[in-house]
Each structure stands twice: as C-alpha cells, then as structure tokens.
Amino acid sequence: MVARVIPVECFDLVVFGATGDLARRKILPGLFRRWKEGQIPEGSAIVGAARSSFTRDDFRTLVQEALTEFLPETELDPAVVASFLDLLDYVTIDARGTAGWEDLAAKMRPDVVRAFYFSVAPALFGDLAQRLHERGIAHRQSRIVVEKPFGNDLTSARALNQILAEFFKEDQIYRIDHYLGKETVQNLMAVRFANILFEPLWNSQFVDHVQITVAETVGVGGRGEYYDKSGAMRDMVQNHMMQLLCLIAMEPPHCFEPDAMRDEKLKVIRALDPVTPAEIVRGQYKGKGGDDYLTECGDPASRTESFIALKLHVSNWRWKGTPFYLRTGKRLKSRASEIAVSFKEPPHSIFGESNQWRENVLVIRLQPDEGMDLRVMIKEPGPGGMRLKDVALDMSFAEALGSDLDIPDAYERLIMDVIRGNQTLFMRGDEVEAAWAWVDPVIAAWEKHGDQPEPYEPGSTGPEGALMLMHKDGRRWREIR
Template identity: 50%
Template sequence: MTIATSLLLFGATGDLSRRMLLPSLFGLSADGLLHPDLRIIGTARSALDAEAFKAMAAKALEQFVEAERRPAGAVAAFLDRLAYVPLDATRPEGFSALAAEVGDPCRLAIFLSTAPSLFGPTIAGLAGAGLACAGARLALEKPLGHDLASSRAINDAVATAYPESQIFRIDHYLGKETVQNLLALRFGNILFEPLWNAGGISSVQITVGETVGLEGRADYYDGMGALRDMVQNHMLQLLALVAMEPPARLDPAAVRDEKVKVLRSLRPITGREVESHSVRGQYGAGSSGGQPVKAYAEELGRPSDTETFVALKAHVDNWRWKGVPFYLRTGKRLPERMSEIIVQFRPVPHSMFGDAAMKPNKLIISIQPDENIGLQMMAKVPGLDRDGLKLRAVPLDIGMKNAFADVRRRIAYERLMLDLVEGRQTLFVRRDEVEAQWTWIDAIRAGWAETGMGVKPYAAGTWGPSAAIALTERDGVSWHD
C-alpha cells in the first residue's frame, strides 16, 4: 500500500482522541516519522472550527505529553497538520465537506471509533462521498459488536465499501512492545521453542487486572461485562500469540493465519462445563489504593448481574498443547493494575539433590505497568554445603527499560497509527479471527444462561471470588499473585 497523505479521525474530540490518538500522532510527527505532507482531519458532531480544534489538541498535548517532549516548534508543526470538519454521520450530505478537505481519496487512512448503530450510515456516507477507493484504508476501534451476529452485521456493512485488505481492526494490546516481543522471544531464540509444547509446559496463566471501577463507562460496561470487554479481544489475542505455530514469514497473512488456527482450536466451554471451567464475579464494597470504594451495584445505581470479574480454564485442542490448561482471569477493582503471562514449565523428571526444594522453571512476561521478562531458575545457595547442595529459585530479569535505555518507550497507539498510515496489517485483527473469538465467547455466555450461573461476590481490592482460586487449585496450580 502507498503511504497515506490524509488521516481522517472520527470521534476526534472524544476521550480516546485526546488521551491517546493526538499524543501518539504528535510523537510520530515530532520524531519525523510521519510523511511531511500528511494532514490530520478531525471530525465529530461538535460544532468546532479548525482553530478551536487545534486549541483542543494543544490542550490535550499539554495534559498528556511530558513537557520535555513538547518543544514549541514541534507542537506548532503538528498543529499545522490539523484540520476539522463537523459531521453528523446520520446526514449523508455532510460527507461532501469531508471529501473536499481530504484531497486524494486513494491516499487516505480513516480511524473510525463510533457507536455500532452508526457504522452503517458512516460507511455509506464515506462510500457515497468517494472516500472508499482502492488505496484507502479503514481502522475500526472496538467495540465491534456484542456477539457473533452483531459483529458479522458490522463487518458486512464495512465490507460493502472496503475489502478485507483495506480493513485494520484495532486491538491496542497488539501495539504494546512486550506483546510484540512474544514473537521475538519465541521465534528468535532456539532456547524456548523446543520446550514450547505439552512436553515442556504444564500450564499457562494470563492475567489482566484493573484497579479502577466504572470510570464513567457505566452504560457501556454494564451491557458488556468482563468476558466481552476484555477476554473476547485482548486476552484471546495474547493466548493466540502464546500458542500459535511458527509462521513461515513475518507478514500479515502468515502471522494471522497461525493465530486463527489457535482460536479455532479452542475447546468450547458449553453448558456442561461452565460451572467447572469458569467463574463469574462482581465486586462489592472494599478498598482500592487505601481508599474505601463502593460496590459495583451502588456505583452503577441499580442491581445488576453483569460480571466485573471472570476466570476461565481453557484448552487448545491440537498436538502442541494437548492437555495443557490455559488459565485466564481479568477483573475490575483488583489489588493491582497489571497484565502478565506466566508460562509454567514442567519439573525435572528426577532430582539428584535429595530433599532440596525444587521448583519448576517459570517464565514471567509482564506487559503492564512495567514491561519485563523474567525467568525463574534453580541456583545453588552460596555456602560450604557439608550436608549437600542447597538450591533456591532465583529470578533472571530483563528490565526492558534498562535493556533498551537508549530507545524511547512508545505507547501502543503510536505503533498502530504509524502502521495504519503506512499500510501494514500484521498487528491488526482479521475478520476470521474476530469471528472465531466471538464463537468461543458466545458458547460460554450461552452456558451461563443455560445453567443460570450468577455472579459471585468479591470484596473490592481482592483477587476475585474464592471460586477463582479453586479453579486452579483443583489442578494443583496457584495463581501468580
């Protein structure tokens, strides 16, 4: 694909734009990574003119970009790239003003973050204004539906104007450095790959914890819950990267082909298995950061059966992962904000060290808040060892900030926005991946409905209901807290 010379941002006055998109684009611009002719055209329902939008963008940079990274010249140059066109997506005639501002529609990238009900009219408006030519590309921000049927409806609407080769579905976790480092760790080092299977690994844990509650997202979150908000996208993408076969090449088709094979190999958790393979929870009153916080229902303002916590025991039914459990958990109002992957290797088949407390090797991949890769290994405790060698598990840590101190750490959207503008699809999600994810999630939700499985309470500031502990302990595994 050719490099875009126009970037059209829908929802340009919203929270995502101010916190992530505009600061990311500024970072790329300040570092000379954007095409010098790239213009950024914001659009939203807000009745702003171009100068008011630039003032809003300047305020966002002041709020979300460190002062030392905001030299006046770089800010001025970035603001010069900006334009703004107010738009009500339900009014087709408004799209002609967008087209006039864009210029060459075949060198256009579009970032679309909109309510599901507006996908149809927005796509129709873009196509009707001539903004869906062969060189254009369209990025779609979640939520892309609430189940398989609604996801297909959205994708069908988009496909009427944009073929799959021009669609960039965003999962911002794929833009994180440590997530991409999974590929380098697995396929750039011969050390791990021979053991990266059921013969060498006994279990895998993936945890995404949040300390926050609703944060003004009450209506959206209560209609989705933890399973659809986090597991369906971020966590299943992490699972796919851990479990995938080695791609032949580092290109979009090869990488995404292997991911979708994993997602289609997930063993369904149906009505018979949901009670033994899943846990639903909802936080009650408790504390967060040393401060008392309200229960979810009180924060929401009404009773609700929506889960704010979910734990799952999943299996990938193929040769590589036969019998290896993948434990997933995510929730709100947990003790820590963290995302990590724990790969538990099998113990040595025989210990020559007598009564020494042997612990299997463990690979710890921390994604947030700090990016880090650690390997727990057994080592000899210093001493004379008159009664035999004493061993202890010691960590070998690779602090990414230290290892790459000479390289600025970028937020995920910087990578994703640059790839969108330059037309690289590897870190974006393909339609068949999305549909495989929804198929697995819908079966779990159907099982919950079939069995009447409700939410179990847990105190805010804890690691979820006690049933989540039992989910792993039954297999002799403990969560890595």
C-alpha cells in the first residue's frame, strides 16, 4: 500500500537552533523526507538560524552530513538531495541582540505561510518571540513551534505562556509533543471513535485496568546534567505519558477539531485524583562505570529518579474505580512503548475450573513494532474436549498495510500540520498548566521528605517496589520484551 501524500501550501520555515542536535537528528531529515515524498511544494524555503557564523554553503554541508548520518543510504538519491539543499538558506543571528534580524526579515516573503521553529532552550523562547514581533517578521498568520520542556513547574509554565501570549495568539502557538505524531497514537483515536466494537466497553464496567509503559535501554549519557534537573516525572510523565493517558481516558469529542479534542483531554487531567506516597515508586539505576546514574549525572548525592511507576485514578463517571498504571524508566531490559487495556473477566464461566480464563487485553504498540493486538480466548485445536487457549489477533502495520508502507516519523507529520495550521496534535496552554498543577505537589512532597529513589539493576524491568505496586492489587506488569 502506498500512503496518499497531500501537498501543503508553499511556505517559509525558519528553524532557530538549526545547527543543534534536534535539528540535525529529526527536523531537517524529516523535512527532507517530506520533500522526497512530494509533500513540500516547489518554491518553499527553509532558513536555518543560529549563533554559528555559517555561510549558506556551510549550512548546506552540515545538512547533507546530517542526512547521511541519520537516514538510510537507500533514501538519499543524489538528485533529490541536491534539490532539497537548494531550498536551504542560513542566517547568523543573536537571539538576545540585534545581529542578523534585518537579514532574516529580508528573506521572508509576504505571500506564503510563515512558520518559526524554536529548537532552542526555553530560556530563549521569549526573546525570539519578542524580536519576531518587534521586527515585523511575524504577522497574524504566522505560527511558532515550541519544544519541550515547556516549563519546569506550574510557575515557569505560566510565565512562558504569558510571555508568548504578549506577542502571539493561542492559535499561533504549537507546543509540540512528538508522541502525539506517532502513527499508532493517532490510530488509537480511530480504533476508539471509528468503530462501534470498543467504545461501549471503554469504561469502568468492563475495563479492569490500563497500563502505559515507556521503557528505554539508554541511560542519561551526555544529558546527565540536564536530566538531573528534571527526572522521569518532569521529562516523561508530565508531557508524553500524560498525553497518552488523556487519549485513552477522554470522552468522545463532538468533532475531530483541535479545540474539541483538547477540551476533552483537559477534562481528564482535571479529573485526576492526587496520588498518595503508596501509589508512587521512584527508582535510580545502579550499575558499574557508565551504567551508574550517579556517575552519569555527575552528582553522587542526587535523588533524581530515572524510573517512576504510578497508580492513578480518573474520578469521573466513565472511569471511577478503574486504576491506570504508568511506568517509565531508563536502562531497562528493552526499548518498548505500549498501552495495554485489560478487560474484566466474564461474570460466569461455563467451561469449568480446568479452563483458566486469561484476560482479554488490547495492546497498542507505539514502538518499536508499531501496531495493535487483541488477546482473546479460543478453543485449543484437537479432539481432547473443550480446552481454552488465549491467542493474539495481531495487526502489525507493516504486515496489514504492506511492508513497503512508509510510515512518516512523528516530527514529519507534526511539522506538516504546522504548515497546514492544524493544532489537533499540539498541546494548548491551559492543558500544559493543568498537567503541571497535578505534578507539582507530587514533586514537592518528595523534596520535603528527602525520599531516596529505590536502586535497580541496569537491564532489569525496574525496582522491586514497582512490582509490589501491582502485586498488592492482585495484578502484574506486562513483560518488557
């Protein structure tokens, strides 16, 4: 199957921080792939902007090297690469000064979509927004894209929202969370709201519990100093995992439009009960050499968590009494992200005690093998009577839609949505603030009591306390494969 490609309008896209790691790894390779697929029209322009004193040719060389490093050789047709490099320009700019802004203004065209990607530290968001406004480079139809972390707590998130609101309307601000651009995450909405099969069962009457897992095999590595100021709660739970929880728990919006979707997600966050200490487990990997968190972060007294597991409750009519279990961590057994919706057992079994029932589970795999499977009970083949067995009704995207299907990276899809002016998969300001309002008291309690994270072995499934969090409820985590 070949995915249908719908071109966007002609645009000018300025990438601030264009020489940085995110731009090289994700943004620029993603734009190249959209160009290769014909989604970016002729006449569009991509302008890199950073402090580095590059010429246009220097920047094009950097981008070509990034494409070679981060994309397969089979995708890099020389003619296509050359035509993409022709779209590129560069401006040396001082985010907090005056240098470069006149040059940038001269490159903007009045008759195309104008977007600005802030791939920089959040401390520069306000400076960039102010100068784009004061220099007349951004107009009412312009859009800005801001990367996480969007604040470090509720106070800083509000301050950032207020700074951006001085110069841009809410419908111009695109707070990007790449998890929402994943194909499977969007298919979760399709499965729920485009099929009568699941939605009638999507409530506390039929769902026993929900597990959301985001496991990583890597440690903090070179990000140790940065990560130690955030930890798993700020780095993953407050944004990525909160968004996944919202998509699972939200009510059906009245239509598939940005504010309708975000209104329902906001209701979920506001319905979250406060968590108690017994419902939280924090961990920190303890190994040897480079596998030790304290060594990598450079602080032998650090109490920052590299793993967290939580039990959450959504207090509304749909989910009252159904627990949501979240866990995420670094240096775990394998790299895996999934959502598992476990349904309750039938009220009565007609097959006798010899046939042990195993729960029906809908598993949405976000990575590495994007797809879904539903575990159901069937009769085991053979003449030996009625023996039940659980099997998976498996749908791998690669198998179901064709091995040649090219699934775009999340950044590719989201950047094209920015050009279209579609905010459905982006967070709204009040959504961000509500998430921080729930997270802040949890972090404050840790800091007040000086809690030390529980150690766990690198390559394991996390600390023992996480297993006990489920065990005391008569449940267990799904295996991290």
